[in-house]
Amino acid sequence: MKVSELAERSGLSVQTIKFYIREGLLPKGAATAATQAEYGEEHLERLRLIRALREVADLPVAAIKPVVAALDDDATPLHDKLGAAQYALGPHIEPPADDPEWRAARAEADRLIEEQGWRATPEAPSRDLLAQAFRALRGLGLPPSDSQLQPYLQAAAMLGEHDVGSLDTAAPGLMVRRQVVMTVLYEQILIALRRLAQEDASGRRFSEPQ
Amino acid sequence: MKVSELAERSGLSVQTIKFYIREGLLPKGAATAATQAEYGEEHLERLRLIRALREVADLPVAAIKPVVAALDDDATPLHDKLGAAQYALGPHIEPPADDPEWRAARAEADRLIEEQGWRATPEAPSRDLLAQAFRALRGLGLPPSDSQLQPYLQAAAMLGEHDVGSLDTAAPGLMVRRQVVMTVLYEQILIALRRLAQEDASGRRFSEPQ
Numbered sequence: 001m002k003v004s005e006l007a008e009r010s011g012l013s014v015q016t017i018k019f020y021i022r023e024g025l026l027p028k029g030a031a032t033a034a035t036q037a038e039y040g041e042e043h044l045e046r047l048r049l050i051r052a053l054r055e056v057a058d059l060p061v062a063a064i065k066p067v068v069a070a071l072d073d074d075a076t077p078l079h080d081k082l083g084a085a086q087y088a089l090g091p092h093i094e095p096p097a098d099d100p101e102w103r104a105a106r107a108e109a110d111r112l113i114e115e116q117g118w119r120a121t122p123e124a125p126s127r128d129l130l131a132q133a134f135r136a137l138r139g140l141g142l143p144p145s146d147s148q149l150q151p152y153l154q155a156a157a158m159l160g161e162h163d164v165g166s167l168d169t170a171a172p173g174l175m176v177r178r179q180v181v182m183t184v185l186y187e188q189i190l191i192a193l194r195r196l197a198q199e200d201a202s203g204r205r206f207s208e209p210q
Numbered sequence: 211m212k213v214s215e216l217a218e219r220s221g222l223s224v225q226t227i228k229f230y231i232r233e234g235l236l237p238k239g240a241a242t243a244a245t246q247a248e249y250g251e252e253h254l255e256r257l258r259l260i261r262a263l264r265e266v267a268d269l270p271v272a273a274i275k276p277v278v279a280a281l282d283d284d285a286t287p288l289h290d291k292l293g294a295a296q297y298a299l300g301p302h303i304e305p306p307a308d309d310p311e312w313r314a315a316r317a318e319a320d321r322l323i324e325e326q327g328w329r330a331t332p333e334a335p336s337r338d339l340l341a342q343a344f345r346a347l348r349g350l351g352l353p354p355s356d357s358q359l360q361p362y363l364q365a366a367a368m369l370g371e372h373d374v375g376s377l378d379t380a381a382p383g384l385m386v387r388r389q390v391v392m393t394v395l396y397e398q399i400l401i402a403l404r405r406l407a408q409e410d411a412s413g414r415r416f417s418e419p420q
Contacts, residue, residue: 077417120410158364164411191401
């Protein structure tokens with residue numbers, strides 16, 4: 001298809017598509033003339049993924065680049081490729097330098113992960129995300145207790161197992177794509193459903209009988 | 211305490227504190243002289259909450275205003291107050307006008323919620339968050355199946371029940387504060403733990419034996 005059709009079907013402008021090609025997010029089309037190129041379904045699929053990462057996950061183009069690189073990487077073993085894609089999705093928190101409260105919160109996060117027996121590299125960005133929440137909770141005088149964390153650990157373990165299990169049928173290239181979608185879009189689904197379930201539980205517990 | 215001490219203990223600048231007072235996020239201190247005021251522990255507590263909402267949840271000041279209003283509201287029944295605070299936390303998605311795919315996704319989200327028997331108002335922002343994820347999944351050719359959603363529904367129901375249950379012991383004013391903290395900070399914890407559990411599951415399933 002021509003770039004104009006690609007634009008129409010992806011819902012993105014020709015200008016945006018050309019920008020993504022310049023930035024290395026999308027491979028060039030096959031040149032058919034000096035100023036024309038032909039694009040395939042794989043271009044459309046890639047653009048739809050980029051659009052979802054931009055619009056739903058609010059990721060900047062710079063963060064999408066390494067995700068796309070993991071998708072196109074055939075040499076790296078699967079687990080490492082999945083890891084590269086997940087880490088690229090962030091969120092990337094800049095740990096404050098020389099902050100003893102931060103160090104304590106990060107140590108607490110690391111300890112919790114180790115207690116679960118979960119294997120994650122020391123560079124996993126989620127360790128800092130966890131540390132940031134722990135530090136804030138301590139600052140608010142509401143340090144996370146075991147009984148508060150327990151259902152969260154349980155939900156996370158169940159979902160992590162389910163998510164990875166649901167990748168298992170696809171071809172390796174597709175699996176990375178699925179994992180990116182899973183990590184980002186099902187995270188939004190989880191956030192939405194938890195808040196809706198909270199509202200329902202609050203209604204059952206606290207609202208006055210009509 | 212003086213504003214300088216409040217600044218030091220909250221980790222915010224005097225300028226920022228004065229800005230929050232002007233914006234109505236923080237009550238004025240008790241005037242002790244023409245240019246001096248006295249602040250209490252309640253000011254410090256409020257500032258720590260605002261800081262967590264700004265830094266961890268990345269909320270703009272405009273979004274924090276209605277959250278604070280719910281905290282200070284003694285007249286509204288508890289369930290409505292909890293709802294007001296939760297809705298104010300967003301995320302606020304602007305549904306696209308005249309988009310049949312959006313309408314279909316939103317109808318699918320509403321149906322799913324109804325099937326659970328969850329009571330949530332039609333204005334709940336999480337309905338749009340869910341619709342946005344559903345629409346993106348359809349665009350990617352990966353529409354959410356029942357078997358994909360089931361564990362998410364189950365996790366959300368468990369956490370919603372737990373979250374609301376853990377508010378139950380505190381005084382009404384404190385409960386809204388706790389709920390804001392719960393909604394925002396435990397959401398970050400959930401996101402982090404799920405990603406870490408994914409990494410662990412992926413390692414067990416896919417990595418090569420060393």
